Amino acid sequence: xxxxxxxxxxxxxxxxxxxxxxxxxxxxPRSASAPLGLIGVLGLVLIWEFAPRLGLxxxxxxxxxxxxxxxxxxxxxxxxxxxxxxxxLLRSGAGFALALVTAxxxxxxxxxxxxxxxxxxxxxxLFRNTAALALLPVFVLVLGIGETSKVAIVMFAxxxxxxxxxxxxxxxxxxxxxxxARVFGLSPIETFVKVVLPAAVPTIFTGIxxxxxxxxxxxxxxxxxxxxxxLGFLINYSQFNFLIxxxxxxxxxxxxxxxxxxxxxxxxxxxxxxxxx
Amino acid sequence: MSTPKIEIDRVGQTFRVRSQETGREQDFVALDNVSxxxxxxxxxxxxxxxxxxxxxxLDLISGLTTPTSGEVRINGRRVEGPGTDRGVVFxxxxxxxxxxxxxxxxxxxxxATDLGRKERRARARxxxxxxxxxxxxxxxxxxxxxxxxQRVAIARSLACxxxxxxxxxxxxxxxxxxxxxxxxxxxxxxxxxxxxxxxxTHGIDEAVYLGQRVAVMSAHPGRxxxxxxxxxxxxxxxxxxxxxxxFAHYRHQIWTLLRHDQQAAADRAEEAAHV
Ligand SMILES: Nc1ncnc2c1ncn2[C@@H]1O[C@H](COP(=O)(O)OP(=O)(O)OP(=O)(O)O)[C@@H](O)[C@H]1O
Ligand SMILES: [Mg+2]
Numbered sequence: 251x252x253x254x255x256x257x258x259x260x261x262x263x264x265x266x267x268x269x270x271x272x273x274x275x276x277x278x279p280r281s282a283s284a285p286l287g288l289i290g291v292l293g294l295v296l297i298w299e300f301a302p303r304l305g306l307x308x309x310x311x312x313x314x315x316x317x318x319x320x321x322x323x324x325x326x327x328x329x330x331x332x333x334x335x336x337x338x339l340l341r342s343g344a345g346f347a348l349a350l351v352t353a354x355x356x357x358x359x360x361x362x363x364x365x366x367x368x369x370x371x372x373x374x375x376l377f378r379n380t381a382a383l384a385l386l387p388v389f390v391l392v393l394g395i396g397e398t399s400k401v402a403i404v405m406f407a408x409x410x411x412x413x414x415x416x417x418x419x420x421x422x423x424x425x426x427x428x429x430x431a432r433v434f435g436l437s438p439i440e441t442f443v444k445v446v447l448p449a450a451v452p453t454i455f456t457g458i459x460x461x462x463x464x465x466x467x468x469x470x471x472x473x474x475x476x477x478x479x480x481l482g483f484l485i486n487y488s489q490f491n492f493l494i495x496x497x498x499x500x501x502x503x504x505x506x507x508x509x510x511x512x513x514x515x516x517x518x519x520x521x522x523x524x525x526x527x
Numbered sequence: 528m529s530t531p532k533i534e535i536d537r538v539g540q541t542f543r544v545r546s547q548e549t550g551r552e553q554d555f556v557a558l559d560n561v562s563x564x565x566x567x568x569x570x571x572x573x574x575x576x577x578x579x580x581x582x583x584x585l586d587l588i589s590g591l592t593t594p595t596s597g598e599v600r601i602n603g604r605r606v607e608g609p610g611t612d613r614g615v616v617f618x619x620x621x622x623x624x625x626x627x628x629x630x631x632x633x634x635x636x637x638x639a640t641d642l643g644r645k646e647r648r649a650r651a652r653x654x655x656x657x658x659x660x661x662x663x664x665x666x667x668x669x670x671x672x673x674x675x676x677q678r679v680a681i682a683r684s685l686a687c688x689x690x691x692x693x694x695x696x697x698x699x700x701x702x703x704x705x706x707x708x709x710x711x712x713x714x715x716x717x718x719x720x721x722x723x724x725x726x727x728t729h730g731i732d733e734a735v736y737l738g739q740r741v742a743v744m745s746a747h748p749g750r751x752x753x754x755x756x757x758x759x760x761x762x763x764x765x766x767x768x769x770x771x772x773x774f775a776h777y778r779h780q781i782w783t784l785l786r787h788d789q790q791a792a793a794d795r796a797e798e799a800a801h802v
Binding site: 424426427429430432433434435436437440444445448449525526 | 589591609610611613614615617619621623624625634635637638639667669687
C-alpha cells in the first residue's frame with residue numbers, strides 16, 4: 251500500500267522542470283558522480299603541475315600549480331588578497347542587491363498589470379539584448395570612474411535575468427490558484443503574498459542564479475578598467491607587471507568565489523523549491 | 528414557504544469569441560435563460576455534455592463571474608461576487624503545492640474566518656480527520672494521491688463551514704474505486720452537515736446516485752432540459768441502490784435525454800455542412 255502510494259504520489263516533472271533540474275545538476279553534481287569528478291579535478295591538477303615542468307608549455311606563461319598556490323598563500327597571509335577580494339565582493343554584492351530589490355517588484359508589476367507590460371516590453375527587449383559591458387564606457391562617462399559606475403554595471407547585468415524570470419514566474423502562476431484565492435475571499439495583496447509570490451519563487455530563483463554568476467563576471471571585467479583595488483584589477487595589474495603566478499592566483503580566487511556563490515544559490519533554491527518534488 | 532437557498536433566475540451568459548471562419552468577434556451563448564432553485568440542505572446534481580455550460584453556471588453561483596442577463600440569489604440576496612457562504616471544490620484540486628495538507632486547510636481559514644492561529648490549526652485538523660486524512664497532515668500535495676488531494680480540497684472548503692458547497696466534477700480525475708468511496712463519504716458528510724450541495728458531473732450514474740434531484744442540461748445553447756426528482760435518492764443508506772431497477776430506470780431516462788441531444792447536435796452539424 252505505502253509502496254503504491256509512493257509511486258503514485260511521485261510527481262513527474264514536466265519537460266521544462268526536467269531541463270531546469272539538469273541545469274541545477276550541472277551546478278551541483280550529484281554525490282554519486284563525485285568520485286568521478288574528483289578524478290577529473292585531480293587530472294587537471296597533475297597536468298597543470300607537470301606540463302610546465304616537463305616543458306610541454308612555457309613555464310613563464312603557465313607556471314606549475316604549486317608555484318601559483320604558494321603565491322596565493324603569500325597573498326592571502328599578507329592581507330593583500332583580502333583587500334582585493336573584499337573590494338570585489340562589496341561591489342558585486344551591492345549591485346546584486348540593488349538589482350534584487352528593483353527587478354522583483356518591477357517584474358511583478360509588469361506581469362500583473364497588462365498595461366505596464368505593453369508599455370515597457372519593447373524597451374526591455376532592447377535593453378536586455380544590450381551586452382552590459384558594451385555599456386561600460388557609458389557608465390564611466392556618466393557616473394565617473396569610481397565605485398558608482400562599477401556597482402551600476404553589476405546592477406545592470408543582474409537586473410535583466412531577475413526581471414525576466416520574475417515576469418515569467420508571476421505570469422505562469424496557475425490561474426486555478428488565483429480563482430480559488432478569490433473564492434476564499436483573499437484580498438489582492440493577500441493573493442500576491444500568499445499565492446503569487448510563493449508560486450513564482452522557483453522561477454525567480456533561476457534568474458537569481460544567473461544574476462549571481464553575471465555579477466562576478468561583469469565586475470571582474472569592469473575592474474580591469476580604471477580601478478585601484480579588486481580582483482579584476484589584481485589580475486590585470488599582475489599581467490601588466492609580468493607577475494604571472496600572482497595573476498593566476500587572482501584568477502583562481504575568482505573561480506572559487508564563483509563556485510561558492512553558485513553553490514550557495516543552488517542550495518537556497520533547492521530549499522525554496524522543495525515542493526516542486 | 529421559506530425562500531430557497533439558491534435561486535437561478537432567467538440567467539444568460541454570453542461570451543465574446545473570435546469566429547473560426549471569419550475571424551471576427553461574435554457573441555457565443557453559453558447559457559440561455561436558465562432557471563432553477565435549490566432548497567436549503569438539498570443535494571442537486573447537474574449532468575450534461577461537455578461544453579454545455581456547467582462550469583459557467585457554477586462560476587455564476589460562486590460569484591466568480593456575473594451573468595449577462597438575469598441574476599443568481601443566495602438566501603434571496605443577489606450574488607455580487609464570491610463570498611465565504613459558498614465553498615467551491617474544483618476538479619483539479621487547486622491546492623497550494625508548497626503548503627502541507629494542514630497548511631492548505633489553514634490557508635482557507637486565514638481569510639475566510641477571523642479565527643486565531645491555534646483555533647485555525649485545530650479546526651483544520653478536525654476537518655482533515657472528517658475526510659479520513661488523519662496522519663497525512665504534514666504531507667505536501669505532491670506527496671498525496673489524487674483521491675487524497677481531492678479530500679484535502681473538500682476538507683478545505685468544508686472547514687469554512689459554507690452554507691452552500693459547489694463542486695465541479697470533483698471526482699472526474701479519479702479511478703472508479705476511489706471515486707465510489709469518495710461519493711459514499713461525501714454523502715455521509717452531507718447527511719451530517721446538511722450543507723446545500725450543487726454537484727456537477729459527466730457521469731449519469733454519479734448524478735443519480737448522489738442527487739436528490741438531477742438537472743439535465745443540453746448544449747448550444749446551454750439550457751436545463753429537464754429536472755428529475757430521484758425518490759430513493761441519497762437519503763437511503765442502502766449500499767446496493769445502483770443495482771435496483773429504479774436506479775436503472777432513472778439512468779436510462781437521463782441517458783435517453785442526453786442521447787437525443789447529441790443526435791440533434793449531430794443533425795445540426797450535418798445540416799450546416801450541406802449548406
Ligand atoms: N471565458 C470564456 N470565453 C469564451 N468562451 C467560453 C468561456 N468560458 C466558457 N466558454 C464556452 O462556453 C461553453 C461552456 O463552457 P463550460 O466550461 O461551462 O462547459 P462545461 O459544461 O463545464 O464543459 P465540461 O464538461 O467539458 O467541463 C463552452 O463552449 C466554452 O467554450
Ligand atoms: Mg466544466
